[in-house]
Amino acid sequence: MLRFILMRLLQAIPVLLVVITVTFFLVRLAPGGPFSAEKAVPAEVLKALEARYHLDQPVIQQYFSYLGDLAHGDFGPSFKYPGRSVNEMIAAGLPATAELGLYAMCFALLIGASAGIIAALKPNTAQDYIPMSTAMLGICMPSFLLGPLLMLVFGVWLEWVPVSGWGDIPGDKILPALTLASGYTAYIARLSRGGMLEVMSQDYIRTARAKGLPEWKVVLKHGLRGGMIPVIAFIGPAFAGLLSGSFVVETIFQIPGLGRFYVQAAFNRDYTMIMGTTVLFATLIILFNLLADILAVWLNPRLRDLYKSGGA
Amino acid sequence: MAPCSLLFKAKLSRPRRYLSTLICTLGCLLLVACGNGENNVSTGLQSQTLHWGNGAEPQELDPHIVTGIPEHHIIVGLLEGLVLKDPATLEPTPGMAERWEISDDGKTYTFHIRDNARWSNGDPVTSEDFVWSWWRALQPALGNLYAYMYYPIKNAEAYATGKLDDFSQVGVKAINAKTLEVTLANPTPYFLQLLDHYSMFPVHRATIEKFGEPAERGTRWTRAGNFVGNGPFILTQWDLNRLVMIEKNPTYYDADKVRLNAIRFYPTENTSTEERMFRAGQLHVTGSLPADKIAVYKETNPQALRISPYLGTYFYRVNTKAEHLADKRIRRALAMAVNRQQIIDTVTKGGQTPAFTFTPPNTLGYTAEDGFVEDIAAAKALLAEAGYPNGEGFPPTEILYNTSEGHRKLAVAIQQMWKKNLNIDISLNNQDWKVYLDSEASGNFQISRAGWIGDYVDPNTFLDMWLTDGGNNRTGWHSDEYDQLISEAAPAASEREQRYAHFRRAEAILMDAMPIIPIYTYNSTHLVHTHVKGMPSNILDYPLYKQLYLSED
DSSP: OHHHHHHHHHHHHHHHHHHHHHHHHHHHHSSSOTTOOSSOOOHHHHHHHHHHTTTTSOHHHHHHHHHHHHHTTOOOBOSSSTTOBHHHHHHHHHHHHHHHHHHHHHHHHHHHHHHHHHHHHSTTSHHHHHHHHHHHHHHHSOHHHHHHHHIIIIIIISOSSOSSOSSSSTTTTHHHHHHHHHHHHHHHHHHHHHHHHHHHTSHHHHHHHHTTOOHHHIIIIIIHHHHTHHHHHHHHHHHHHHHHTOHHHHHHHTOOOHHHHHHHHHHHTOHHHHHHHHHHHHHHHHHHHHHHHHHHHHHOHHHHHHHHHHHO | OOHHHHHHHHHTTSHHHHHHHHHHHHHHHHHHTOOSSOOHHHHHHHHTEEEEEOSSOOSOOOTTTOOSHHHHHHHHHHOOOSEEEOTTTOOEEESSEEEEEEOTTSOEEEEEEOTTOBOTTSOBOOHHHHHHHHHHHTOGGGOOTTGGGGTTBTTHHHHHTTSOOOGGGSSEEEEETTEEEEEBSSOOTTHHHHTTSGGGOOOOHHHHHHHSOTTOTTOGGGSTTTOOOOSSEEEEEEETTTEEEEEEOTTSTTGGGOOOSEEEEEOOOOHHHHHHHHHTTSOSBOSOOOHHHHHHHHHHOGGGEEEEEEEEEEEEEEOTTSTGGGSHHHHHHHHHTOOHHHHIIIIIOSOOEEOSSSSOTTBTTBOOOOOOOOOHHHHHHHHHHTTOGGGTTOOOEEEEEESOHHHHHHHHHHHHHHHHHHOOOEEEEEEOHHHHHHHHHTTOOSEEEEEEEOSSSSTHHHHGGGSTTOTTTOSOOOOHHHHHIIIIIHHHOOSHHHHHHHHHHHHHHHHHHOSEEEEEEEEEEEEBOTTEESOOOOTTOOOOGGGOEEOOO
């Protein structure tokens, strides 16, 4: 098992290097520089700015000095926000994004998995159709529609929760988490329904029933463990997706997260910020996928044994 | 067992009961948040805290680095220049300087700084502070895009562009601790108007030197807790992308008259959300309003809607280097074949004013004569004269705009008008902001949308951009006579009327040649809560916080 993890971590290094290299050169190829502005920038000011951020050096030299800084964990200064370093902005934005992602994941798992299980218990009845069609609606409804709708109903009309903000007014985290969760909830509902249906038709379930176990025990003790494997496998990529894909929700609800920086950095040609967020998200995606794989191995006795014997 | 699975096992013992528990929990979570009718607006009234939708996260709070409006809104609370403006009339009023004298030749200004002017750490504000701050603002290493605001001062331009090394030759001198003498290169009637622009604000030397070199970009001196200012408020909180809070400064000379205790600025990038925040009582003032909401507010809540003329022009640049657009008759035909009122009524919907000149009407008493009339028959005749009768054979032409729904709608409307009125086919090309800037600056366009907001209230801020090879010209158009009027005749004029006459003459030349097609004069559009008092509208969209307060009457 340890070897498996180690191997995967080693594999991540060249992947990250490719990501860094491609991003580094692509952002510099994009037309328009970080300092172009609507008002003409005088030549002497532009020169000073480029010298300040080492953009006057040859690109290859910039690349290697960037790699050197990166090795020390230094993402460099932001071009757009002169007083901020990229490290600082990530440190400021990541907690909000992670918190939002975590809440969304909890909502998605709680609602999605229960809906999927309930649906799977009586397939092709109303108990199946209602949660599943709701789930379909969740997949189809984009967050830029759902977010404002929730805001209007619960924020403006009912005045139960604030329309936007993050940690300023109690309850301001509920709507964004729900909005971000919607698509994932729906997906998890479908995954768990599929997983449960497959497991419930297995022989060992029939054995369990034949033993005379009550149905809820059959479902929860024997069905759930196998039925949830697809969901567990999905959690890793889903969490990575929640972190890197929360841009829309962060913008709608004005959450001080990283997603907003990520997209804005590209528009602003804030080279260091683009690099910093890309490297961070790439690392997170790799890590979460690895975690998901470890979990899957651990939950699946056959795979677990395989790695035990292989690792020995 | 992973925590999640544990949760499942523990909770899932009774699926139905579990589900109802879940619903209850969610319901409770929502109910916890149920307010008792309290929101920012109602609490703000008691604590005199203004909640301000500021449009975006400030790039910085260093007045010699920033260029934007969100930054402006915060910095004018923290720092104060030599003069202020009356928010109703925009005439200069005393700021750090309690009075000033202007020499007869209009070139020497002597400012007398208040005895009781203090920095927020208690230090007195002196004339040396201004000399040092202005020296700092002109250091190229700082990358100050507003250095040109100093150019009316003698030798400031030469110093900023590196042609002069000796700052003592620049026309700024501290006569004594409280007297500042400023010598200009030419009489500049709008000089006082420049002084309340943040690029001319003083900064606290000891604080800046404590956190880095004077001309170093982005040191930590602007952070909450570090910032030392001389304005009516001090910076007490700055959470990235979340909130900037300023609170009343007890050392401010006019602190007795400041009625607000705090202003909270929110980075409201998303205008639709901002509008909903206003409706939910989270904001007193919004930075803008989506165009499609204007009609709704006119109907349902007109007292909250604040629309007023703004010192800016929306226009199209025409690249006079493009072969067929080099012909002035074509440029004029294009300008004449646009129905501006229709665009305002159906596309922008903000009650803007159709523009027939470049400088907005009544800019400090200056109004240019209309440069053209909307006349389809005449436009067709001009086009025929230029060799394209009924638009036949008109070369493929493209309108460039930066990606934005508003610009797109307007470009589509103009495309249709030109098709209908002149029978010419125009294609549209949208580019991401930075690409668009690049295309425009390198002359890689035919017609491109643009906007210009005046830096100060004087026609000069609109007209000097069309000088030959001016950095913001970008149309390839030039005229020696125009250059002479703007650079020589107008600055030498001693009377305002004479000066404006030169501007009118210059603007007539510009409008006759039509390297730009004016579309409309901007409006500023805000939602302002009825509690907000002491905030009159003006064309600079400029608030004077020390006069602002919150009251129910």
